[in-house]
Amino acid sequence: MLMKFPVIAFAGVTATVIGIAGIADGGHLRKGLGDLIASAAPELAIPFSDAGDSKTGVREPGSRDVAQAETPSEAEIPPADKPPAVDESALRYFASQGDTARLQAEISRLRALYPNWTPPEDPLAVPRNKDVQLESMWQLYSEGRYAEVRKAIADRQTKEPGWQPPADLLERLDVAEARARLINASDLKQYETVIQVGASTPILLTCSEVDVLWRVAEAFSETKRQGRARDAYLYILRNCDSEPERLATLQKAAALLPYAMVQELLSYERPNASGTLEFESIRDDLARRFVAEGEGDATLAVDPKYLQRVERLVETQATASDALLLGWYHLRRKNMSAAEQWFRRARDKQDSASASQGLALTLIDRKAPEEAEKVLYPWRDASADARATYMAATANLLAIEPPVVLTGEVLQRIAQETVKARDPATAQQFGWYARALGQPQTALQWFSTALRWKPDDEPSAYGLALTRHQLGDTAGTADIQRLWAGRSERIARLAEPEKPAAPGPLPAPPGQVAQPNAVEGSQPAVSAIRRQDGSPARVATSPRQVVRRTIGCRETLDPTRLSPQSALARGWCLMDMNRPLEAAEAFEVALRAPASAVREDAAYGQSLAYLRAGLTSKAAVAATKSPQSRARVAELQTAILADRAIAAFDAGRYRETLIFLDQLRRISTERTDLMVLRGYAYLNLNRFAEAKRIFEAAAATGNPDARRGLADVTREQEVWPNK
Structure with missing residues (x-):
């Protein structure tokens, strides 16, 4: 909906225009806004001349354009001393009405x-029109009753065939x-008609x-001709002086034009009568609009001054909506830390779906899904969108991993929402979660359930087949393999016998060493990995496990007699002495x-102690x-996943x-x-093929065990057909 502002009264009738626009530039007139109409509808274009008022850029109706005029005959050129024939009917009418403003405009x-x-x-003192009927026509015109004016003219011409109304x-x-048609078309969103009427009536x-x-301008914007809309707004800011209209022009342009074009329009801002810049009163709203535009377009680099202005608004006005703008702006640019800060500020002011959804997205990104769910x-x-998030x-x-220990209440509500949303991704993760918990x-x-909702979900099918296979359900496993034949290699190979691990070298994690192999060149087994002290080794020594004083923890004592702080110190001391189970108790x-x-x-x-054990x-x-910290x-x-992978390999569970x-x-x-x-x-x-690809990648780093793995692959491929 376009905002309505008072239109300048001219030539005696409000909202009546009598000139064709020209743009004043350095004291010279150029073609006016009609040019931009001409480019949009060239068949309707009316050429412009340099005729007109050098100040207002107005060219009067009734005069012929230079580009249209033919060479006049001498009879058409009035002598210099012959007074022009001036139609003073409007002048007399406004004088008779005592309308000084319209009278002066007409003069x-x-x-x-x-x-x-x-x-x-x-x-x-100009005498009243003697033509009463014409006087009545002017009256109807001034009241906007244009159809009645047309009828009055037609009726008089019928009665007086020789009579002609004033031009x-x-x-x-x-x-x-034309103005009425244009406004009506605009209200009805018939934008092409708006442009056509403007093209045929450039004096508007x-x-x-x-x-x-x-x-x-709106019609151009809505028909995807943003450059032409920008020209229309720019014409107003270059040539028109009404402060309320200039302010409204910038507001309308900001609502329809892209960020870069609005920045150009802002460069035509003028100081107002009070000495401040004329658009200062809407600067906050402009900043909000620009930041919101940046939210919708992650590639848009909004000037930091606008971001800083919105930040100040959050501080001074404490509005949740401004904090939300900043949160979504930074989220779109993957500035997750800043986005989280602003979403939390917004929720502190007013909890809302938008603030909570934005915060949840940042929490998911930094791997804090438990808080995100809450x-x-x-x-x-x-x-x-909120449900998807x-x-x-x-x-x-x-x-x-490792699985988070969730309360029954949380698990129950997640399960209910999963069923309600029929979400296969969460259903699949419930399957893996249940497997991890035994x-x-x-x-x-x-x-x-996940497969019912998404029949082509291969990970769920694999999880189902793997679980059935481990439960000894041979027939159920075979059913899944038939359904997924040709679509999943890992499902197809699920029931194949797994070869037992033979002794062999495998590089040990930091802090571990591999025992020598009994048979040179045989496959490595993780079970052969042992610490130098002979105890099972699962994970690297933590950076936290630096050398500490061991005096004071050599003796055996009941840790429950210690204060928590002393028990903590004793725990780390016992870890240094490689007594992890005692450390866990402390x-x-x-x-x-x-x-x-x-x-x-x-x-x-305690987690490190159990891992070491x-x-x-x-x-x-x-x-x-x-x-814990991130x-x-x-x-x-x-560490836990690496340990589980090693334990599964030790047990011959290669798929796990x-x-x-x-x-x-x-x-x-x-x-x-x-x-x-x-x-x-x-x-x-x-x-x-997969084994060879992995060994080649590892061998490229110079790892000798990977090179040995490549040889093992070659040897196994040679003997495989004979097995």
Whole structure:
């Protein structure tokens, strides 16, 4: 909807324009806004001349354009001393009405049209029109009753065949009717008609008709001709002086034009009467609009001054909407830390679906899906986007390794929402989550449910087949393999016998060494990896495990007699002495500390202790006993997954080994030694091409075990057909 502003009264009739626009530039007139209409509708274009008022750029109706005029005969050129024939009917009418403003406007018009014409000394003394019928026509015209004017003219011409109405009246009537058609078409969103009427009536395109210019600009914008819309707004800012109309012009342009074009228009800002810049009163709204535009277009570089202005608005006005603008702007540019800050500010001011959804997205990105689920759960049904984000949070939450220990209430509501949304991704993750917790029957239900909702979900089909195979359901496994024949190699090979691991070299993780092989060149087995002290080795020594003083923890004592802080110190001391099970007991006491920092260190230490002892499941549980920093979470997840992959390989469960390695690769770069482990898992599953590809990549780093793996692949391929 276009805003309506008062249009300048000219030539005695409000909103009546009597000139064709020209643009004043350095004292010279150029072609006016009609040019931009001409380019849009050249068949309707009316050429422009340089005739007109050098100040207003107005050219009067009734005069012929230079480009259209033929060479006149001498009879058509009036002698210099012959006074021009001036139609003063409008002048007399306005004088009779006592309308001083319109009278003066008409005098100015006639002076511009007839430079040698001299107005009456006392315009109000001009005698009343003697033509009563014409007087009535002017009255109808001034009241906007144009159809009645046409009828009055036609009736009089019928009665008086020789009578002709004043040319000025006809021209004014044509313009007024064109204006009405243009406005009506604009209101009805018939934008091509708006442009056509403007093209055929260019005298409407002047500073006297800013409302018409706005409508023409809107028509150009809505028909994807933004450059022409920009020209219309730019014409107003270059040539028109009404401050309210200039302000409204910038507002309308900002709502329709792209950011870069609006910046160009802003360069035509002028100081106002008070000395301030004329657009200062809308500067806050402009900044908001530009930041919002940047939210919709991640490639748009919004000037930092606009961002800073919106930031100040958050500080001074404490509005949640402004904080939300900044949050979504930064989210679109992957500035997740800044986005999280602004979404939290918005939620502090006013919790909403938008703020919660934005915050949840940042939390998912930084691998905090548990908080994301909690934040978004109350708003999960606010919109389709909110629900999609909530389901993404739940899927990520269930996929965390090691599995997060969730309360029954949280699991229940996630399950309900998964069923309600029929979300296959979360259903699949429920399957893997149940497997990790040792609940294969539950896993079967969730994998089957995911496949009902998404029959082509290969990971769910693989999870279902893997679980059935481990439960000894040979027929069920075969059914899945038939359904997925030719579509999934890993499902097809699932029931193939796995070769037992033979002794062989495998690079040990940091802090571990591999025992010499009994048979040179045989396949490596992770079970052969042992610490130098002979105890099972699963993970690298943590950076936290630096050399400490061991005096004071050599003796055996009951850690429950110690304070939490002392128990924490004893735990780390015992870790230095490689007594992990005793250390775990000490860390358990430290977990009772009131200080969160002590509890965090205790949970971290106990998890490391269990990992060193080879108790991976207990390590995973210990890691959840207190919130950890992002770096520690990543470290523990990496260690636990690596440990599980090694344990699965030791037990000859090569498919599980690959699952753990795939999960590990999602959160960190795969170490070379684990690449070799992956290669041998493929080799044991007779997946020679994949094994060779992995060994080649690892061998490129100079790893000798990877080179040995390549030789093993070649040897196995040679003997495979004979087996």
